[in-house]
Amino acid sequence: MNPRSLPTDLRITEKTLRRLDITEPEPQIPEAEDYYQRLHDRIMAQVEDREIKPPPSPSPALSPKDLLKRHWRNGLYLVTMCALVAVIGVRNIKSINSQISENHAVAKFKNEDQLIGLIKESPDVLDNTVLSVYSSNDVLNNKLYSKIDLTKELIESL
Amino acid sequence: MGKELTILTDSDLVQEIKIGNRKAFSEIVKRHQKSLLRMSLRFVRDLDMAEDVVQESFIKAYEKLNAFEGRSTFKSWLFQIAVNTAKNKLRERKRLTTDIDSIQLAVGAVAETSLVHSALSQEIQEEIDKLPTKQRTALILRVYEDLSFKEIADIMECPYDTAKANYRHALIKLKDSFEKRSDLNMSESFGGFFSEVANYVEVE
Known part of the structure; x- marks a missing residue:
């Protein structure tokens, strides 16, 4: 200086x-x-x-702990830890999100299954249901239509 | 072996020692023992202990010579060993003694100004002793050993900027302490020493 x-x-x-x-x-x-x-x-x-003591043996590869200690010495330890926590956090949130969407898909599938069963049994129930956002036409136009084993009688009844 | 050792550099001497030339180590000791003793004495404040530090440091340096990679100067490496040895000695002493006795002032037939400066030296030394170890080390090496910050960083095994920061913080703390004394009107009783230095700096 x-x-x-x-x-x-x-x-x-x-x-x-x-x-x-x-x-x-x-x-x-x-x-x-x-x-x-x-x-x-x-x-x-x-x-x-x-x-004179023999030369020190070459130091083994640094362990993660040693690396963190070095970061600590340079004041980067906290930054590293925060970044690590952030990465882990983001990954966890992602897995939680995918879990939720999977659950939703299952729930949706189950509901649609139930809905189709209901339509099969009594088609006018759905149209008369006040809270339902579906109509029987929706179901028929839905791509699930292809998966439904619609018999000729059922189609006629609709 | 018949080389004139006094003209060799420290690095050359180290190579000579490694091939078994103990006279080269003798030359290293002759070259550095005085500065090492002075620096050690700054830390431990006791001549006998400082001698021990010097001896131990040279022995450690000899035994660990193969660990010296030449990344810093040999002197810096030697000082690094001495600083660590001195710190260990101080820790040991702290453990063993509860009462750290102060250094006696030489009274006798010393001139008044000398007395004033002695008292001031002691006051300042007490302030320096209060500094955290890293700051004290940086201060001693810079002010009293006149080392560069590169050398200080090598000795303290820290980045260059850290060495500078430690030195600066040490100066700030000492400045505050000087100012407190000034508030207590002590600078007058010290013969206006601080104002004298202030003038001297301004003139420069």
Whole structure:
């Protein structure tokens, strides 16, 4: 970051910290060469007994959990989860819708079956039914007509 | 083996160490021990503990040298190990001690301005210690180690922008703290240090 890109107040804070460190360096670290030579020797003495470990084995393919964790680190975890929930939700709604339409089709079929049975038995019932949206002509014009085993007598009776 | 190690880069030295040249590691230690000690001391605030951090960091670096892939500089990788080691040490210390004793002020025959700055240093250090670890790390590495944000991001194992954001948030918190002190008229008692710095920045 270019210090100039900081607002003035933050630049003052930055300068304060730096300047304070120059005027009163804190904490003080040893400057003597001997001190660092001793530190170096201690480190090298410990390294003498150690071996470089073999290279780590190539990491296996990332599990979905690890992938989610990565997303989490990048702040995308929530987005991913929301997208996942949305996809699952849409799929569920779709299946519910198709279930409902299937049920309707079955209900419709059953009703039409019943209706045809009714027409077969007494054709004028349907025409006289106030609430019915069907008339016997509707049924006859309906494509279900082809499926109805209409006997000659029945046609004549209609 | 007869190469002049001092002229080699860190990457070259790493290759030498990998083929069994321990003198190359000695050169690495000589190169980085001081900066590593200074940085560790910023974190742990105790010279003995900082020495331990430095030693442990070099040993870990040696053992895990094959894990260094060269994606960042060797110095950044080493600092990353040291920062993590220092954090672990601090956690350990927090567990073991309930009372964190403050650092003693050197009184004696120190000049008044020096005393003022010492007191101020301590006040600010206390504020820095209060910062969340990530912000403190970014601040220490930037202000006191003068590292670039690329290096800080490598050390903190975070994206570049996150390193910058942590630094910025640290500065904002410290600024607020400075302002509070100013409200309490403490800047005057500190010899007008803050206004002095403000002028200095404006002149620049």
